[in-house]
Amino acid sequence: MSSLVWAVGDGMVLAKRNLIRTLRMPDLFMSSLIMPIMSTLLFAYIFGSAIEAPGVSYREFLLAGVFVQTVVFNSVITGAGLAEDIQRGIVDRFRSLPISPYSVLFGRTASDLANNVLSLAVMVLAGLLVGWRIDSSFGEGVAGLLLLLAFAYALSWLLAVVGLSVRAPEVVSNASFMVIMPMSFIANTYVSPEGFPGPLRVIAEWNPVSAVAQAARELFGNTNPAYPPGDTWPLQNPIVASIGWIVLILAIFVPLATHRYRKAVRR
Amino acid sequence: MTAAIVAQGLVKRYGETTALNGFDLEVAEGTVLGLLGPNGAGKTTAVRVFATLIEPDAGHAEIAGLDVVRQARQVRQTIGLSGQYAAVDEMLTGQENLELLGRLHHLGRRGARSRAWELLERFGLTEAANRRLKEYSGGMRRRLDLAGALVARPKVLILDEPTTGLDIRSREATWETVGELVSAGSTLLLTTQYLEEADRFADRIAVIEHGAVLAGGTPDELKDQVGGHRLEVTLSRPADLSRARSVLASVAAGEPVSDAEGRLSVTVAAADGVLVDGIRRLDAAGIEVVDASLRRPTLDDVFLALTGHIVETPTESSSEKEAQEVVR
Numbered sequence: 281m282s283s284l285v286w287a288v289g290d291g292m293v294l295a296k297r298n299l300i301r302t303l304r305m306p307d308l309f310m311s312s313l314i315m316p317i318m319s320t321l322l323f324a325y326i327f328g329s330a331i332e333a334p335g336v337s338y339r340e341f342l343l344a345g346v347f348v349q350t351v352v353f354n355s356v357i358t359g360a361g362l363a364e365d366i367q368r369g370i371v372d373r374f375r376s377l378p379i380s381p382y383s384v385l386f387g388r389t390a391s392d393l394a395n396n397v398l399s400l401a402v403m404v405l406a407g408l409l410v411g412w413r414i415d416s417s418f419g420e421g422v423a424g425l426l427l428l429l430a431f432a433y434a435l436s437w438l439l440a441v442v443g444l445s446v447r448a449p450e451v452v453s454n455a456s457f458m459v460i461m462p463m464s465f466i467a468n469t470y471v472s473p474e475g476f477p478g479p480l481r482v483i484a485e486w487n488p489v490s491a492v493a494q495a496a497r498e499l500f501g502n503t504n505p506a507y508p509p510g511d512t513w514p515l516q517n518p519i520v521a522s523i524g525w526i527v528l529i530l531a532i533f534v535p536l537a538t539h540r541y542r543k544a545v546r547r
Numbered sequence: 548m549t550a551a552i553v554a555q556g557l558v559k560r561y562g563e564t565t566a567l568n569g570f571d572l573e574v575a576e577g578t579v580l581g582l583l584g585p586n587g588a589g590k591t592t593a594v595r596v597f598a599t600l601i602e603p604d605a606g607h608a609e610i611a612g613l614d615v616v617r618q619a620r621q622v623r624q625t626i627g628l629s630g631q632y633a634a635v636d637e638m639l640t641g642q643e644n645l646e647l648l649g650r651l652h653h654l655g656r657r658g659a660r661s662r663a664w665e666l667l668e669r670f671g672l673t674e675a676a677n678r679r680l681k682e683y684s685g686g687m688r689r690r691l692d693l694a695g696a697l698v699a700r701p702k703v704l705i706l707d708e709p710t711t712g713l714d715i716r717s718r719e720a721t722w723e724t725v726g727e728l729v730s731a732g733s734t735l736l737l738t739t740q741y742l743e744e745a746d747r748f749a750d751r752i753a754v755i756e757h758g759a760v761l762a763g764g765t766p767d768e769l770k771d772q773v774g775g776h777r778l779e780v781t782l783s784r785p786a787d788l789s790r791a792r793s794v795l796a797s798v799a800a801g802e803p804v805s806d807a808e809g810r811l812s813v814t815v816a817a818a819d820g821v822l823v824d825g826i827r828r829l830d831a832a833g834i835e836v837v838d839a840s841l842r843r844p845t846l847d848d849v850f851l852a853l854t855g856h857i858v859e860t861p862t863e864s865s866s867e868k869e870a871q872e873v874v875r
Contacts, residue, residue, distance in 0.1 A: 286653070293650045301638045304679070369634035373695070376598045377651050378623040545600050 287380040294387025298361065299394060316350045316399045320406040327470055341507050343412040344496040345469035347403055348489055351396050351432035352464050358392045358436040359443030359452040367448060371544050381541045389436040396432045400425060415501030424499030427522055431492045434529040437537050444540035468493055472507045485512040488525040494518035551576040551703050551734040552597060556606035559592050566592040567603065568758035579735040581749030583742065589758035590738040591631065594707045597736065598628045610703055627701030629692045631708040637681040641672050641691050644680065645698060652699040666694040670724060686717025690724055704728065705736045710744060742846035754853055761853050773844045773852040775800065778815050778825055781838035785809035794832050798825050
C-alpha cells in the first residue's frame with residue numbers, strides 16, 4: 281500500500297516536471313492550444329458548409345468528432361515524450377533511482393491528461409462560439425467530456441508502448457501517424473459510415489473511435505436522425521462499448537508499457 | 548577490506564556482438580577504480596549492469612553486497628550514477644533538476660531544496676541556479692550531472708566517462724570536482740578513455756578490451772608489468788643516431804627506439820645512476836645531447852604492451868559508436 285502511495289507521489293513530481301517543460305516550450309504549448317481551435321473552426325466552416333442536412337445541424341454532429349480526433353492525435357505526445365527522455369539519457373537516470381516503474385509512466389500519462397483537459401476546454405469554447413451546444417443535461421455533458429478524457433488516457437498508455445519501443449522521438453510521430461490518421465478518419469468522426477464501401481464500413485463500425493464519438497454525441501444530446509449511428513452493437517450501445525474499449529486498452533497496455541520501461545535504455 | 552563492487556564472469560550479448568565476455572572486477576570500499584579501455588570495449592555495458600539498467604546474460608554482480616538483479620531496488624538506493632551523456636533536463640533550471648532528483652529520492656520538499664542548494668554551492672553553480680540547463684556550458688552541465696548523482700549521498704558512485712566530449716577547460720573543471728569527491732573518500736568506479744584521467748584519480752586500474760579485463764593493478768604495478776624505466780635522449784645532430792645506439796647498448800635492457808628528429812628511447816634495467824652514466828658515455832664519444840630524461844612508462848606504454856595497439860584519441864563520432872554498442 282505504502283509503495284503505491286510513493287509511486288503516485290513520485291508520479292505527481294514527474295508530472296509536474298513534464299508540465300513545466302511544456303510551458304517552457306512556447307511552440308509546443310501554443311500548438312496544443314491552437315491546433316484544437318483550428319480544427320474546430322476549420323471543420324465547422326469547411327465541412328459544415330459543404331455537407332447539407334435539411335433542418336438539422338451538421339455542426340452539432342461534427343463537434344464530437346473533432347473532439348475525439350484531437351485527443352487521439354494528442355496521445356502521440358506521450359510516446360514522443362518518452363522516446364525523447366530515453367534518447368537524452370533521462371530514463372537511464374530515472375531507472376537508476378529507487379522509484380517504481382509506474383511512477384515515470386504515471387507521471388507521463390498524467391501530464392498528458394492535463395494537456396488533454398486544456399485542449400478539450402479550448403475546443404468546447406470554440407465549439408460554443410460556432411454554435412455547438414450540449415443539448416442534454418449538465419451532468420451528461422460532463423460525463424461526455426470525462427469519457428473523452430478517459431479514452432485519451434487509455435490511448436496514452438498505448439502510445440507509451442510505441443514510444444518505449446522505437447529508436448527516436450521522430451519515429452513515434454511518423455509511425456503512429458500512419459495508424460492514427462486512418463483510424464481517426466475511417467470512423468463516424470465526420471460522416472456517417474453508412475455510405476463507406478464494404479470493408480471500410482466494417483472497420484468504421486467496429487473502430488473504438490466511432491464508439492467514443494457516438495457515445496459523446498449521445499451524452500451531449502447531439503444525436504440526429506439525419507445521421508443514424510449504424511446497426512452494429514458497439515454503435516447501438518456506444519457508452520458501454522467505449523468503456524469496454526478503454527478498459528481493454530488499459531488492461532493490455534499498462535502491463536506492456538511497464539514491461540518495456542523496465543528494459544528501456546538509451547540507444 | 549570489503550568489496551564495494553564485485554563482478555564475476557559477466558556476459559552480455561547483443562545479437563552477434565558480445566559486449567561483455569567474462570568480465571571480472573573488484574573494487575574495495577573507499578577506493579577509486581579506473582576502468583580504462585577504448586571505444587566499444589564494454590565499459591558502458593559494465594556500468595549499466597552495475598546501475599541495474601540491464602541484466603547480464605551470465606555471471607553476477609554485487610554493489611555493497613547487494614545483487615544487482617535480485618536486489619535491484621536496494622542497489623538503486625546505494626548508487627549514484629552520472630553518465631557519459633549528461634542525463635539532466637535542459638528545460639529545467641539547475642536548481643529544479645537537483646530538487647527533482649531529491650524529491651524522487653524521497654528527501655521531501657524541504658529536504659530536496661536544501662540538498663540542492665548545498666550541492667549548487669559545492670559545485671560553484673549558485674549563480675547559475677535559476678538558469679535553464681540549455682544555457683549552461685558543456686562543463687557546467689557535466690558538473691550539474693555529477694551533483695545529481697550525489698543528491699542521495701550514495702555509498703558507491705559510478706561515473707561513466709565524465710569528461711568525454713568536453714573541451715580542455717571544462718575537462719580541467721570536471722577533474723577538480725572529481726578530485727574533491729575522491730579526497731572525500733567515496734567509492735568510485737570511473738570509466739575513461741583517457742589514460743591521464745585514470746592515472747590521476749585511480750587507486751587501481753582495470754584495462755578492458757573486447758568485454759573482458761586484460762590486466763589490473765595499481766598504476767605503478769601496471770607500469771612495472773610493462774618493464775622498467777625508459778631513458779630518452781635527444782641528440783643535437785640526428786646524424787649521430789647510429790653511433791649513439793651502439794653507445795647506449797651497454798646500458799640498455801632492450802633494443803633502442805629512435806626517430807628521425809634525433810630522439811632515442813631505450814628501456815633500462817636499473818634506474819640508479821643510469822641517466823648520468825648514459826650521458827657520460829655519449830659525451831665521451833663526442834655526441835652532443837640537448838635533452839635527456841629518465842621516465843617511468845606511461846599508461847600509453849601499458850596499453851600498447853597489453854593490447855598491441857595504441858589508444859585512439861576519442862572523437863565525437865567514436866563516442867556515438869559506443870552509444871550504439873547497446874543497440875546491436
